[in-house]
Amino acid sequence: MTRRETILNKLKDIVEDIPEVSSVQVNKVALPDLDIVGFPAVFIFGGTQDESDKAVIPGQKVWEWEVFLSFWSIDEDMESLFKKIYDKIVANPTLDRTAIDCDLEDVPDVSVIDPERSMVSMSLAFKVIYRHEFGAA
Amino acid sequence: MALIDNGNADLVKAISNNVRSIISETIKWQTAEDGISPNADLQDPLAIIDVQGEAFEYTHGERPKYSDVNVLIQVLFTERTPDEIKDKSQEYIHRIRDNIIVDNINTGTLLTASPVSHVFSDSVNVVYDEPIVTINYQMRIHYREAGTC
Numbered sequence: 489m490t491r492r493e494t495i496l497n498k499l500k501d502i503v504e505d506i507p508e509v510s511s512v513q514v515n516k517v518a519l520p521d522l523d524i525v526g527f528p529a530v531f532i533f534g535g536t537q538d539e540s541d542k543a544v545i546p547g548q549k550v551w552e553w554e555v556f557l558s559f560w561s562i563d564e565d566m567e568s569l570f571k572k573i574y575d576k577i578v579a580n581p582t583l584d585r586t587a588i589d590c591d592l593e594d595v596p597d598v599s600v601i602d603p604e605r606s607m608v609s610m611s612l613a614f615k616v617i618y619r620h621e622f623g624a625a
Numbered sequence: 626m627a628l629i630d631n632g633n634a635d636l637v638k639a640i641s642n643n644v645r646s647i648i649s650e651t652i653k654w655q656t657a658e659d660g661i662s663p664n665a666d667l668q669d670p671l672a673i674i675d676v677q678g679e680a681f682e683y684t685h686g687e688r689p690k691y692s693d694v695n696v697l698i699q700v701l702f703t704e705r706t707p708d709e710i711k712d713k714s715q716e717y718i719h720r721i722r723d724n725i726i727v728d729n730i731n732t733g734t735l736l737t738a739s740p741v742s743h744v745f746s747d748s749v750n751v752v753y754d755e756p757i758v759t760i761n762y763q764m765r766i767h768y769r770e771a772g773t774c
Contacts, residue, residue, distance in 0.1 A: 547657055
């Protein structure tokens, strides 16, 4: 398992701990079956990463990695759900010591997925700073 | 007779190893040299021990030769709250100052000869690049060279 997988799994655990969230999936490639998936549903994806210039640690690599949390909901107060997810993550910025830091980077955006069912989604971009031993991602 | 005498090289390696041991075992901070598996906790703070070189003195006469090892100790931690940044910085600076001392360095293989006679704290500064705080603690460890008494 890579450090990235450890971080994504930890984020999944943290978000699953929010009572209002019904399902959480990590790096799901196939489109979810909207009739089966539990709502509100959260999808977590790893994005691009760049070497960080915030710290140089001999023998280790320090990265800044974009991680997206997209949450889909039917007829829910998205701001309230956003606050619950945001509060839960920033209260634990090291993600239980799997990362150096995790913080919201981009302002969330709401998109309508299915207007007939009042299904909307909101995407949050978090910046995760993490490190690993050189040669052992 | 050996052309290369490792006496002083071994001596300065022992000094830097003892500095690392003080940080790992007495202060109990993770150091950059410690391996980390992908599942292991990332400890905070993290210490980096950077041996930056030495200054050798030229001596006349009978007294022993003394030299200095220049060591930069960096302590990295994650923090956003201004009061915590200040409190932790001050606490960590003084943990280094209180523990990296002559008696703690002159241990193990250095115990008998006790070559280290002084630790100079030359400068300490704190740099904040949100969310990482870096303490730069510059010190010189003054030691009596191997083979001199």
